[in-house]
Amino acid sequence: MRTKVYFVRHAESIYMEGAERSRGISGQGKADARRVCEILIQEAIDCVMSSPYERAVQTVQELAAERGQEILLLEDMRERRIGDFPDGKFTEAKQRVFGDFRFSYPNGESSCTAQKRAVDVLLAILKDYRGQGIVIGTHGDIMTLMMNYFDDSYGFDFWKSTTMPDIYRLEFDEAALLTVTRMWS
Known part of the structure; x- marks a missing residue:
C-alpha cells in the first residue's frame, strides 16, 4: 500500500527581520497558492x-479550505534556523551547512539536527497515515533535508534549484522512498 506525501514549498514571502514565524506570502505568493490548489485539488488528499x-500555512490554506479540511500544524516541520552567518553570504552559508551536516553557525541548527527532528515526524506520519495522501506545507531547507534522508542526491544543488512555491510528490512503501515527481512547473 503506497503512501503519497506532497511536499509544498511555501510561496513567495517578503523577508522581514525578526518575523520568521509570522511573515505571510506576498501578492504573487497568493496567486501561486491558488495555482497550488488547482494542481493538488485533483489528487487524492x-x-x-x-x-x-x-x-x-498560507500556501496550503486554500487547498485545505476547498477540501473542507483543517490544517494540522507540525512544530518540528518548521524551517531550519541557519544562524548568524557573515553579512551578504546567505548562499555560501547554505552551501556550508549542506556540505557539512554537523556544522552550525552560532544560534543556528546543523543539517543533522534539523533533519532528525523533521524525519522523526515524517516517519511517524508514514506509519500513522499509511496508504493515504498527505500534503505538507514546508520550506526549502527542511524539505531538502527530509528528501536527503532517503536519497543523498538531494542536497545544496537541489535546494538551490527549487522555486517558491514548489511541489514534490513522494511515493513510499512503508518507509521506503519509491519515487519523487516534481509537480510544479
Whole structure:
C-alpha cells in the first residue's frame, strides 16, 4: 500500500527581520497558492499538514479550505534556523551547512539536527497515515533535508534549484522512498 506525501514549498514571502514565524506570502505568493490548489485539488488528499510558519500555512490554506479540511500544524516541520552567518553570504552559508551536516553557525541548527527532528515526524506520519495522501506545507531547507534522508542526491544543488512555491510528490512503501515527481512547473 503506497503512501503519497506532497511536499509544498511555501510561496513567495517578503523577508522581514525578526518575523520568521509570522511573515505571510506576498501578492504573487497568493496567486501561486491558488495555482497550488488547482494542481493538488485533483489528487487524492486525505489530510493537510504544515509547518507552523505563516508562509507555509498560507500556501496550503486554500487547498485545505476547498477540501473542507483543517490544517494540522507540525512544530518540528518548521524551517531550519541557519544562524548568524557573515553579512551578504546567505548562499555560501547554505552551501556550508549542506556540505557539512554537523556544522552550525552560532544560534543556528546543523543539517543533522534539523533533519532528525523533521524525519522523526515524517516517519511517524508514514506509519500513522499509511496508504493515504498527505500534503505538507514546508520550506526549502527542511524539505531538502527530509528528501536527503532517503536519497543523498538531494542536497545544496537541489535546494538551490527549487522555486517558491514548489511541489514534490513522494511515493513510499512503508518507509521506503519509491519515487519523487516534481509537480510544479
